[in-house]
Amino acid sequence: MARPAESVTGLVVRLQPVKDHDLIVTLLSAERGRLDTWARAGRKSTRRFGGRLGLFADLRAEVRVGRGTMPDLVSAEVSHQWLVDGASWPALAFASYAAELALVAAQPDHPDADLIDWLRACLEQAPSASVDLAGARLAAEIGFLHLLGSFPDVRRCGSCGGSTAGGAVWLIADEAPTCSSCVVGGARQLDAAALLALSELTRVEIDIRLAAELVGEARALVTTRVGNLLAQVLHAPLRSAASLDPLTRLAGGAPEPRSNR
Ligand SMILES: [Zn+2]
Structure with missing residues (x-):
């Protein structure tokens, strides 16, 4: 029966x-x-x-x-x-990448409401991802790593536990950044705006526009560290990354700071 x-x-x-x-x-x-x-x-x-x-x-x-x-x-x-017929190629590439990330994390018989919410947020924002595709990708990846518990807390210094609001150095991908008072020489790779954007991106319902706060050196550094963290989580490159990689490289990785801020 x-x-x-x-x-x-x-x-x-x-x-x-x-x-x-x-x-x-x-x-x-x-x-x-x-x-x-x-x-x-x-x-x-x-x-x-x-x-x-x-x-x-x-x-x-x-x-x-x-x-x-x-x-x-x-x-x-x-x-x-989500994504109706006629969606742009960058939007489709972004959505496919997010869906493949979700597939990697999803398990049979283990419902994960946060993972679904994260993916819906990515799909909802996919049509506007082409404005800054590298930034959108970074935002999605940070939200994803946060969801897996693999993104460090960027608000607290890994050394003294104090606030990183005044700037920090992020030396090792899976460790919290070090605040500027703890770093000899006062080198500062992430300024206050970048750290604020990062802490706001560490949530399930990502807002890809926040990536606009990650510019120049901070963007380059975060891209590298997020790449390190993802490599630890994904055991093989994603197939959809083959479509997204050339598009995000073309975008140059780091947009100019917006003049109207
Ligand atoms: Zn410190």
Whole structure:
């Protein structure tokens, strides 16, 4: 006897065509964490799937979980489509990268509401990511690392525990920065504005515009440290980074400070 279908809500983070008409739809679901589902005839536009199943769609779906087999996606209704047709290539590259990061962190049967919120924030802001794609990427990565508990607290000096509000040196990626009073010679790599932006970026619902506060040397330093931290978390480069890397390099990494501030 067929098992009853269960309701799930979630984001479509990956679509893999199988056979002639089917799709494996990977959901980041609120109920079951990462969930691979089999959508029979999912590549055809059908009523069961509320039209064509697309990437970055928020779904209300019914799945039937079998024993030892991939759950069937019985039906799906799109409650919101992030990134509509005609989205720019940088927006798509940014969204794909965020979705792949989320896939790496997501686990089956471990719902992670923060991870879903972070990804939704990325998808919501993807259309404006091209204004400063390198900064948007950095903001997304900082939020992601924070979510995993892998981003140090930048507000407190790693040496004396005092505030870093007056500037700090960030020497080692997974250690807190050192405040300017603790550093011999008073070298300061991160100024107050950069540190404030960093501390505001260490939250799940990122605001990619904050990356505009990271300019010049601070931007370069944070990009390097975040790269170090990500390399510790990701055991292999992400496929979607191949699309994003050339675009973020073209952007030059560090925009000019905005004159109207
Ligand atoms: Zn200190």
